[in-house]
Amino acid sequence: MEVGAPRTITYLRVSVTDRCNLRCQYCMPEDQTFFDRSDVLTFEEIRSVATVLVDHGVRKIRLTGGEPLVRRDVHKLVAMLKAIPGEPQVVMTTNGSLLARQAKALKDAGLDRLNLSIDTLRPDRFERISRRPGLPDVLAGVDAARDAGFTGTKINTVVMGGINDDEIPDLLDYAAARDIEQRFIEFMPMASNDHGLAAQRVPLSEIRRRIEAHGPLEPCERGSGPADRFIRKNTGARVGIIAAISLPFCETCNRLRLTAVGTMRSCLFEGGELSVRDLVRSGVGVEQGLVDALEHLRRIKPVVHEGYGYVQMNQVGG
Ligand code: SAM
Ligand code: SF4
Numbered sequence: 215m216e217v218g219a220p221r222t223i224t225y226l227r228v229s230v231t232d233r234c235n236l237r238c239q240y241c242m243p244e245d246q247t248f249f250d251r252s253d254v255l256t257f258e259e260i261r262s263v264a265t266v267l268v269d270h271g272v273r274k275i276r277l278t279g280g281e282p283l284v285r286r287d288v289h290k291l292v293a294m295l296k297a298i299p300g301e302p303q304v305v306m307t308t309n310g311s312l313l314a315r316q317a318k319a320l321k322d323a324g325l326d327r328l329n330l331s332i333d334t335l336r337p338d339r340f341e342r343i344s345r346r347p348g349l350p351d352v353l354a355g356v357d358a359a360r361d362a363g364f365t366g367t368k369i370n371t372v373v374m375g376g377i378n379d380d381e382i383p384d385l386l387d388y389a390a391a392r393d394i395e396q397r398f399i400e401f402m403p404m405a406s407n408d409h410g411l412a413a414q415r416v417p418l419s420e421i422r423r424r425i426e427a428h429g430p431l432e433p434c435e436r437g438s439g440p441a442d443r444f445i446r447k448n449t450g451a452r453v454g455i456i457a458a459i460s461l462p463f464c465e466t467c468n469r470l471r472l473t474a475v476g477t478m479r480s481c482l483f484e485g486g487e488l489s490v491r492d493l494v495r496s497g498v499g500v501e502q503g504l505v506d507a508l509e510h511l512r513r514i515k516p517v518v519h520e521g522y523g524y525v526q527m528n529q530v531g532g
Contacts, residue, residue, distance in 0.1 A: 223508060224273045225468050226275045226276070226471075227278055228264070229279050230279055230288060231281070232249050232279065233285075233528075234281040234309070235281055235309075236309055236346045238333075238344045240343075240527070241404075246526075253476075254474045261298065265299075266500070266508075275295055275304050275305070280529075281308065282307070289320050292323040292324060296324035306327075308329070312355070313330075313354075318358075321362040327367065329369075330352070330359070330367060330369050330370070331369075332370075333372055333374075333378050335384050337349040340352070356369075367395075368397055369389050369394050372401055373421055374414040386428060397441050400415060402459060402482075402527075417459070434452070440467075441456045464481075470508070473531060476491025486511055490504060
């Protein structure tokens, strides 16, 4: 792996748990075993790490997983992170299935925005892709987020050929009707899913062609995010494509990851792992240790990843 220029890290993705109430085929195996609970960072330990990183440039913290909403009282973690001096943005990626019950508590705790993962609007497909029923709960979560006052919500869809790629128009309409930005994601080959699904990867160019079949696109600013963003000329709706394989965004990647068991990672695919759990639990030299870890990890981010992740998405905080 060739190492790139040191990055300025402004974005921390925190996997608050590797557990999930779904078993999406592209994310984890059906018979997944999970981390021992005693190894998982407490809310206070996550706050300790986040406090130092915010003090050293992190401006945005994304709570992800696994499924963040299966972690009990996760809204309390949101409030703890929002109270960190420096006022980071705190956002969340969720499958939405437990959101209807929690949206208001999350909003009250100060959560800034939500990304919802929805691969299909058809209940039978939902069950096939995620190996669990529950699409109505997810759709209720979308409404609950709006009712709780969330704005700037995005929907993320992993596009898989022959599985859900025919739903691109339906998803565009569903999102546009709710003033939500729809984003399509290329399937990424990771440790748990290298059995077959890679063949279903729909590349950036094809995703774009499929969207354009339903109306022309005009490119708009990319920002610091991973998505190629467009405006649909016929509706004015925004749409994004995240193509970590066809068009890696390593050069502008400003993120670090913290896994549920306290491992900091410089890259989703290439690793660069450093466990900070024992450091944080020891309570000794925590700030300097975390600053050293940050300095090391920002210097070993790859020029470009090689396109295969040797860990599972739910463990690394996709
Ligand atoms: N459980 C939450 C959810 O599904 O939104 C958060 C964790 S999940 C790992 C985060 C995101 O990673 C989801 O949008 C999911 O679709 C995406 N994801 C998981 N495995 C993927 C893969 N192999 N390729 C592309 N995206 C993937
Ligand atoms: Fe769970 Fe999200 Fe992985 Fe699906 S993608 S199994 S919802 S963690």
